[in-house]
Amino acid sequence: MIKATVFIPCFVDLFYPEVGVRTVQILERLGHQVDFREEAVCCGQPPFNSGLHEEARKIATRTLRALERSSVIIVPSASCAAMLKIFMPRLFEGYPEYDLAVEIRDNVYEISDYLVNHLGVVDLGARLKGRAVFHDGCHGLRELGLKRPPRELLRKVKELELVEASDAEMCCGFGGTFAVRFPELSTCMAEAKCATARDLEVDFIISCDSSCLMHLQSSLRYHRSSITTLHLVEVLASR
């Protein structure tokens, strides 16, 4: 039996708890013994991206310590996985936690990466009726290079028709504090993505990032759209 720790990022914890639950479900179905470390609250990305490295280090140190004893760490958020894998060592360059950050980096997996590239599982027996587009979150796509895994998983979902949007790789406009700092630009970008999805007449926008989905969903709701946003794990866990 594989022991796995789930790392549930701050906003998933508060706004999308079901994403955490589905992640646990999927791993348990695959025979994992799932563990959760309460002290690991946040990867430190929000202050890190805003330039507050000192604050980011405080948060990240606590998370690193909490995850220290785990050899498999699963993250249902590509953006936070990228923080742990790519940016954490950078953040701790020249600090005592650097070695720990480097050590943990290799144990962190974004969920689709883990399922497809590590376990070699693509068919989870999921079923979801409808048409969907996949939105590539920028961190998953460009920092982690995860273009293929989520699509492979989605193609095996019964009754789900996956269509490719021409702007699948385009940013949704969230960008953390960017969405707050530049609300006009940020909403424009979300609206453009939602318009493409609407033109393709899809029922779902699926992504590996709840943060992107939060932003797209905010825009969809405001415009009274019938399109639903779903995290990949919600699709994979559906029967």
Added chain:
Amino acid sequence: MKSIHRKFIKLSRRLIQDNNRRQRIRNALKGYEAKRGSTIERFQNWEAARQVAAQIKWEAINHLDEFLPQFVDNATKNGMKIHWADNSYQAQSIILDIAQKNQAKTVVKSKSMTTEEISLNSALKKKNYTVIETDLGELIVQLKNEPPYHLVFPSMHLSKEEIGEIFAMHFDVGLTHDPETLTQIAREQLRLKFLQADIGITGVNFAVAETGAICITENEGNARLVATCPRIHIAVMGIEKIIPRMQDLALFLPMLATSGSGQHLTAYNSLYFGPRKTHEQDGPEELHLIILDNQRTTLLARPHQRELLHCIRCGACLNICPVFQNAGGHAYAAPYQGPIGSVIMPYLRGIHSWKHLAKASTLCGACTEICPVKINLHHHLLDLREQAYRLKRNLLENSLFKLYTLYALNQSRFRPILRLFYYLQNLHKFIAGKPFDPFRRWCLRRELPRLRRHSFRSFWRRQRKNLPRLMLK
């Protein structure tokens, strides 16, 4: 100088309201992307080409102390007159001096971002020289008295209807929207100017150390006329334009064209070795080359930022940038717009006034992915944010992040507050969008995400065993 920041906000808001223009720019850039995609396929291995290009630029920039003198030596031997300018002001004075000595009246220019950087046109106009831009796009924005919108496509924001109106207003021609007729009008207007001009000013795309030649690439042929018709040719380049060898052009010319405009090769690629030789029949009598520093050596002295000097100004990062696509080039208020502008302007002109540009990005990384010389643009933006924060802290932002840090370090203590927020959010709809709504800026054409009654943590803690069933509510 908070004004540049305000200008960004103001102009980006205005453009967002202009749906037609935004759509037009998006369509233009989509067309470019398709073209670029198919041109890249003609490369045997685009990624390998990027790697080699990045290595050559690394070599050139990291050995600038050898290549720059080598270039200057060879260029001098070829008969070029070399001038060094530390800053914009010096560069302007050198050019004004040359103009004065030669009793020039009219100056024709081909497109050059470096001359935009040193505000050459306004300096020349102040001394009563007639300055005519001869690149079609550049001419259009000059007539409209606007700065270039994009460092490769200066008038991409204007429709053919708008261009027709500008031409009808400035030239003695009827109103037309036909692109071919408009191009013909510009051509007729410009031909005489080339012959009348005393001085021609160009930029430089590459300066080859091995031979001391400067390379200029263009699509309309105007740069050739600018560089050959007038008696005097002045070229302006930043120190970073050096490449070591002639053979490097075999890679950089197709790469620049592919990344910049999706072409296999730019229509005209010229190499200038110097002024007219005694046995030659045409060409300028003097060729002056102004080599500009303007804070580039500051970048050179910073090992982590040095790679910003690798940029070949292809404009690909602008084309792909979702912020540029929506905010528009004028919002940057800078000669270099888009991601590359956002990372170099703070170093060229001071981080204090320009740090807002680093924040005007979602850090999506599309720019880094597309950059032909592999500059890690979005990581430089992250760097700049950190520097900016150390320089000056925004009180509100600072306190919010401090509060967030407290939460992340000790979230269980915040449980009652979160519970309170959970109930309070139901009341938000009554104040949504009102002036005292703390989430007003978020709620512009967006709803607020809703806090959930139970966090994942509380599920885990209390209901671990029944977890799946509970979530199916």
